[in-house]
Amino acid sequence: MSDQMPSLDTFMEGLRQRNPGQDEFVQAVHDVAQDIWGWIEDKPRYHEAEILRRIAEPDRIVSFRVCWEDDDHNIRVERGWRVQNNNAIGPYKGGLRFDESVNESVLKFLAFEQTFKNSLTGLPMGGGKGGSNFNPKGKSDAEIMRFCQSFMTELYRHIGPNTDVPAGDMGVGSREIGYLFGQYKRLTGRWEGALTGKALEYGGSQMRPEATGYGAVYFLRAALKEAGEKIDGKTAIVSGSGNVALHAARKLVDCGAKVVTLSDSDGFVHDPDGFDNDKLDWIYDLKLERRGRISEYADEYSRAEFHEGKAPWAVESDLALPCATQNELDEDDAKALLDNDVLAVCEGANMPSTTEAADAFREAGIIFAPAKAANAGGVAVSGLEMSQNAERVSWDSDTLDDKLVALMEDIHDKCVEHAGETGEDGAVDYARGANIAGFRKVADAMLAYGVI
Numbered sequence: 001m002s003d004q005m006p007s008l009d010t011f012m013e014g015l016r017q018r019n020p021g022q023d024e025f026v027q028a029v030h031d032v033a034q035d036i037w038g039w040i041e042d043k044p045r046y047h048e049a050e051i052l053r054r055i056a057e058p059d060r061i062v063s064f065r066v067c068w069e070d071d072d073h074n075i076r077v078e079r080g081w082r083v084q085n086n087n088a089i090g091p092y093k094g095g096l097r098f099d100e101s102v103n104e105s106v107l108k109f110l111a112f113e114q115t116f117k118n119s120l121t122g123l124p125m126g127g128g129k130g131g132s133n134f135n136p137k138g139k140s141d142a143e144i145m146r147f148c149q150s151f152m153t154e155l156y157r158h159i160g161p162n163t164d165v166p167a168g169d170m171g172v173g174s175r176e177i178g179y180l181f182g183q184y185k186r187l188t189g190r191w192e193g194a195l196t197g198k199a200l201e202y203g204g205s206q207m208r209p210e211a212t213g214y215g216a217v218y219f220l221r222a223a224l225k226e227a228g229e230k231i232d233g234k235t236a237i238v239s240g241s242g243n244v245a246l247h248a249a250r251k252l253v254d255c256g257a258k259v260v261t262l263s264d265s266d267g268f269v270h271d272p273d274g275f276d277n278d279k280l281d282w283i284y285d286l287k288l289e290r291r292g293r294i295s296e297y298a299d300e301y302s303r304a305e306f307h308e309g310k311a312p313w314a315v316e317s318d319l320a321l322p323c324a325t326q327n328e329l330d331e332d333d334a335k336a337l338l339d340n341d342v343l344a345v346c347e348g349a350n351m352p353s354t355t356e357a358a359d360a361f362r363e364a365g366i367i368f369a370p371a372k373a374a375n376a377g378g379v380a381v382s383g384l385e386m387s388q389n390a391e392r393v394s395w396d397s398d399t400l401d402d403k404l405v406a407l408m409e410d411i412h413d414k415c416v417e418h419a420g421e422t423g424e425d426g427a428v429d430y431a432r433g434a435n436i437a438g439f440r441k442v443a444d445a446m447l448a449y450g451v452i
């Protein structure tokens, strides 16, 4: 046994060599390791037991072929995965992503992040993530159904309410969960809570669709309060226009902010008057029902402008919420936000800021709410959906909203408690707090199990 801890550089070099070409995964581990390393230095029980190295080696990765037939009777072949990262504190839990950009590196980064996020919720959930490189854009409902059924025909043998409980993520919403759950039920002959994000008619939870976006705003509200600030009266820019972005925008408007941007992979719309609830209803219908493009908003509302191929980060704002995808905000974007005196950046998406951008926010001492804390509301309400399924009960939306607020405020407080010294201007390092608090619970459970 070695009581000599390797340097962070040596640890990262080994990780890079063991995971060639997996840039997203290496980035996610680095972003955690840079905070954990100093913290465990005087805690040999963690580094002698190689805890971080073990969390950064998934328990298992299941990879499989998914064959389906399109509407023109062509046979299509895609790849599916489930990364079961760590179940030290509960069954694997985390979403499924269907997008052409999905590969093993992306799912490993997401499953790794999920392990810390789920720990922060305080609920008994381990970390997992899965998905496929299947691109759902432009597919008919019948094609989506056939793909989901084929995907579940392999996945079902690896999941279950006490084993691994998938849910939605990018490209997987209520429609897909319906097809996936129906096939799980058909194959196993059992109705059981093996998926969350279900519709209310068959065991879903109130507030699950809203939870990630609302939860991010509840976290932001708590962080602003800690700094003697509030959301009311602030201007906000939001990227994305999916589940997380739209619910974050809605809650920001409820809290008195003026939200002036939303985006998709084609570009962003800027409405200088801000989106009110009627405009947001129109966008919900456009994106979640009609599955249209955000550029159509500028045709409908003449004061708005569409900026093709661009992200919104140069638009002046007090609050910025990246809610689209990983690495959507780089160092130049961070500089533009800081030049415009942004007060807070709150990550709704998973790892939307590059390492350089996140470092710039942390060095500047602004409020930087990292994804694993700020967007934990979605998985937290999924955890509550599991509890409701197990107890055969359904709670009402006010009860769930109250629980979500309490969970997000608790995560906020855990981050403050573990963040260490505040900066000269009293700034809390939420990223450090989230990494250390998330790590601690998983690490202590792993120590209790011995070497397994």
Ligand SMILES: NC(=O)C1=CN([C@@H]2O[C@H](COP(=O)(O)OP(=O)(O)OC[C@H]3O[C@@H](n4cnc5c(N)ncnc54)[C@H](O)[C@@H]3O)[C@@H](O)[C@H]2O)C=CC1
Binding pocket: 168, 169, 170, 171, 172, 212, 239, 240, 241, 242, 243, 244, 245, 263, 264, 265, 266, 323, 324, 325, 326, 328, 348, 349, 350, 375, 376, 378, 379
């Ligand atoms: N749905 C959930 O409960 C949770 C989602 N997240 C994360 O939030 C992010 C968004 O997920 P959802 O809203 O669920 O997905 P979604 O599929 O509902 O929406 C994704 C949105 O991002 C946009 N987008 C994709 N690539 C883009 C790009 N390169 N540039 C600009 N926009 C782009 C899409 O057009 C779409 O509007 C992802 O990072 C996801 O992992 C995190 C926690 C929970």
Ligand SMILES: O=C(O)CCC(=O)C(=O)O
Binding pocket: 093, 094, 095, 096, 114, 117, 165, 166, 167, 168, 169, 196, 350, 375, 376, 378, 379, 380, 382
């Ligand atoms: O509700 C869930 O289990 C999925 C949440 C998720 O995928 C995430 O937090 O990124």
